[in-house]
Amino acid sequence: MQRRRFLGLTAAGAATAALAPALTACGSEASGATTLKLVAADYGDKPGNSSKKYWDALAREFHEKNSKIKVDVEVYSWNEVDKKVAEMVAAGKAPDLAQIGAYADFAAAGKLYSAEQLLTVPTQADLIASIAKAGEVNRVQYGLPFVGSTRLLFCNKTLFAQAGIAKPPESWDELKAAATKLQSVKGVKMPFGLPLGPEEAPAETMLWMLSGGGGYTDHNGSYTIDSSDNVRTFEWLRDEFVGKGLTGSGDPARTNRQDVFDAFCRGEVGMLHGHPTLMQQATAKGVKYMTAPLPGVKGKAKSTMGVADWMMAFKQNGNREQIGLFLDFVYSTKNVLDFTGQYDLLPVTSSASAQMLGDAKHKDLRQFLEQLENATFYPADKTSWAKVSKDLKEKIGSVVKKGGDPASVLSEIKRDADSQEIAAR
Structure with missing residues (x-):
């Protein structure tokens, strides 16, 4: 999962x-x-x-x-x-x-x-x-x-009500607006939880790529890690989300998925990407939540991650x-x-x-x-995927920091991935 x-x-x-x-x-x-x-x-x-x-x-x-x-x-x-x-x-x-x-x-x-x-x-x-x-x-x-498992956007209903947010966001503009409102609610440490730490960085990365119209590969199975869509996605995250404090004061590169899940279950996170198990954990802690499809650039994302x-x-x-x-x-x-x-x-x-x-x-x-049935899965059939996953865990968090360079880092990861594929033939 x-x-x-x-x-x-x-x-x-x-x-x-x-x-x-x-x-x-x-x-x-x-x-x-x-x-x-x-x-x-x-x-x-x-x-x-x-x-x-x-x-x-x-x-x-x-x-x-x-x-x-x-x-x-x-x-x-x-x-x-x-x-x-x-x-x-x-x-x-x-x-x-x-x-x-x-x-x-x-x-x-x-x-x-x-x-x-x-x-x-x-x-x-x-x-x-x-x-x-x-x-x-x-x-x-x-x-x-x-x-x-598949992933959906989880929203804390209590915090949404306190922030005056009527419904889950469907676009990036709405997502940013909601996170900005949540930023002013007492007790909210992360308006949006962004776990790009080593536990599950490849999953969070893929979710954002899909929401931005990109992904790890194209329809032919070739790597598209450094596509213009993917670069744009992480530039937006760097400038419009992390750079404006909408992911909290912590470093996303050191933030693990379970840490964000635990914080959501303590009522400290307004929104995050989650899988079905989070429902069980949140309910056990009495957190009222709602779920929705991933927000995309202009509207709901066309696909989620499976x-x-x-x-x-x-x-x-x-x-x-x-x-x-x-x-x-x-x-x-x-x-x-x-x-x-x-x-x-x-x-x-x-x-x-x-x-x-x-x-x-x-x-x-x-x-x-x-x-x-229509979810997009990791390119797990590629022998290079294990190395790509490792590279993402080590490097992707750096691109959303101030001064981070998404184009350079994504290109480096893609070059290594392509080299691995060639070597395996």
Whole structure:
């Protein structure tokens, strides 16, 4: 969801990582039974709702139905799970399954099974097409979407009323006007929360690019990071938003997404870009909010960002059949809904999505679900994306500071991205 990604490793996850016994590389036992190793990301923000509980219960239920297959699970925070998997693979100890943020590097290196090699036809066909396509490298699907999310503009209703703002802004002019009014409301530390810090800078960057009519790539998949639309967007942010104090007194380059979410839940932020999980967090703190499509230059943005987190299966241990059985179980409608419902995320299968749309208890998610089919996703199919994401985390915050140079920084990131693409051919 960036990815999607909350707090540090929970106590439960840390204990599990520290105490879990080392598994053999092959995952097979003398009795003919097989032990699959799954490394997964933690979507919880405290030990009580750690994803470890979900996966352990799912693994037990699967083992009861498939007595010769066990699944051992290690769960890490989003701050470290991708690195952990990369280290395992580099050491020649790849897990059988990884549920993390990116797959393209592993696919390009020939380390992954394709979806066709793993899933039954009904399971593969049930994946929402637009998201499944984002899991392709050279038109072969290696990344299996696990959960999805889209982004909307969140507004604090109480602060809007105090500022005399009648409705959510639809254009940049209205956005700036609303933020200016919020600036004078007592207790507002950030009229608009702008998290360009290392936690999720690529997501915030993409949201602003889309609202300005740009994006990371064009329709052919070529990088357009330094397009005139994108440069204009960050010049506007630098001069008309950050430069006028409308994002608060802090440095956006050092501001992380969860910090802004926490401040919104304390009633200190007027507006921000948010995903479905923020609804749960805000409601728990008694914050009254409303959501709306992203404001664009002259009106509502044509697209919002869609995020998918990925499941992938490594070839190293040769457990293709057992992995496939487990994944068919993971992607059953019930199990998909159990996970997404717990964290207010979006299903990636048509069956679960249809069921969620028809369930009154998930009515707040409908606005996010309705955008999923036409959302714009990260270029996660590119082997260069991991490097681009890293560059954005390190550099994009500088462009909105006084004297920042969006054209130069965006051009530098694009040159590096293109070089990575050429080197990978």
